Amino acid sequence: MRSWRVATVVEVVEETPSAHSLVLDIPGWQGAVAGQHLDVRLTAPDGYQASRSYSLASGPREAPMITVQRVDDGEVSPYLVDGVEVGEQLEVLGPLGGYFVWHGGSAPVLLVGGGSGIVPLRSIWRARSAATPMRVFYSARGMDRVLYGREIEELDVQTVVHLTRERVDGYGYGRLDAAQVQAAITTPESDVYICGPTVFVESMAQAVLAAGVPAPQIRTERFG
Ligand SMILES: Cc1cc2nc3c(=O)[nH]c(=O)nc-3n(C[C@H](O)[C@H](O)[C@H](O)COP(=O)(O)OP(=O)(O)OC[C@H]3O[C@@H](n4cnc5c(N)ncnc54)[C@H](O)[C@@H]3O)c2cc1C
Structure with missing residues (x-):
């Protein structure tokens, strides 16, 4: 409106x-x-x-x-x-907004969020039906910056949470790297949503492009 x-x-x-x-x-x-x-x-x-x-x-x-x-x-x-x-x-x-949006469907979806970039990705996983294969990659500074932690733990999709400044059992440590995200791309039909700080978004988008996902299937949003 x-x-x-x-x-x-x-x-x-x-x-x-x-x-x-x-x-x-x-x-x-x-x-x-x-x-x-x-x-x-x-x-x-x-x-x-x-x-x-x-x-x-x-x-x-x-x-x-x-x-x-x-x-x-x-x-x-x-x-x-x-x-x-x-x-x-x-x-x-x-x-x-009409670009960084997901209208549903059964094509696999990969969600990649850095910091508060996880926020719009939550709306996407909450819109999902069981028919949509989905994976969530999330990078946060530390436990005190993880948004929706319990909800992510309970999601019935593959989730990988990395902490860049803190080592905690059950979480990855350090930045998400290109190879990890590329390994999550199981089919060229994946739709990919990447959101977060500009540097994070650019590096993740490069990784996904290099894995063979066509550019029109990669949507990015930068928070500053
Ligand atoms: C489409 C869109 C969606 C967004 N959604 C969210 C959201 O869901 N949750 C959320 O918290 N933010 C979100 N943002 C970011 C938000 O709009 C503001 O930019 C942010 O809250 C900072 O505003 P501010 O007035 O507090 O800081 P400002 O007064 O605008 O900036 C103060 C200082 O902080 C720096 N800065 C600005 N933004 C950020 C940032 N995100 N991270 C680190 N440093 C920053 C600036 O360069 C400046 O130096 C979104 C941005 C866009 C464009």
């Missing part, structure tokens, strides 16, 4: 010490396509406005939920993580 709406925060979930999910009640909400995002606009008492994009973490027919990772010197994210309580009203625009 192309006009701003006033959403009410109906639930706040502390995903990690530095990331909160906000479940929103948005008047007239009619669902979203997995992978879409909202723009959130804040207005200061003096009228100054700032808006940022936040991916929908919720499945297409679920109550809309965003997950915000605090960027310490940021203008908007510290307020959304530390300052927002249930009942707060936020201006939102969306759902937005």
Whole structure:
């Protein structure tokens, strides 16, 4: 929808010490396509406005939920993580985006997320039916930055979680490397979704291209 709406925060979930999910009640909400995002606009008492994009973490027919990772010197994210309580009203625009989206289907899907880049991938795995083979690769700095950890453990798809700065049993250590991601590509029909910081997205996209996945089947989203 192309006009701003006033959403009410109906639930706040502390995903990690530095990331909160906000479940929103948005008047007239009619669902979203997995992978879409909202723009959130804040207005200061003096009228100054700032808006940022936040991916929908919720499945297409679920109550809309965003997950915000605090960027310490940021203008908007510290307020959304530390300052927002249930009942707060936020201006939102969306759902937005027609490129980094998954419409369903039975072709194999590979999801590759770095940091808060896992957020839109959650909406994709929550939209999946058992007919879709899916694998999830996730790279986070440490245990205190892993989003949706329990949900990922319980997913009935292959998941690989790497911690880049901490050694923990059951998790990979260090950066995801190209060979690992390439080994997950079992068929050239795979659709691949890669989201996260720019450097992460570019290296993973190169790896997937080198494994023979045609460029039109690789969708990327950069969070900055
Ligand atoms: C389509 C889209 C979807 C997004 N979805 C999410 C999401 O689901 N969850 C989420 O937490 N963020 C998401 N982002 C990033 C988000 O829009 C903001 O950029 C982020 O919250 C920082 O905003 P800020 O106002 O706090 O920081 P700013 O004031 O904009 O930036 C402050 C400083 O932090 C740096 N910076 C900006 N963004 C990041 C970042 N992501 N990581 C590290 N450093 C950064 C800037 O270069 C600057 O130096 C998304 C971005 C896009 C484009």
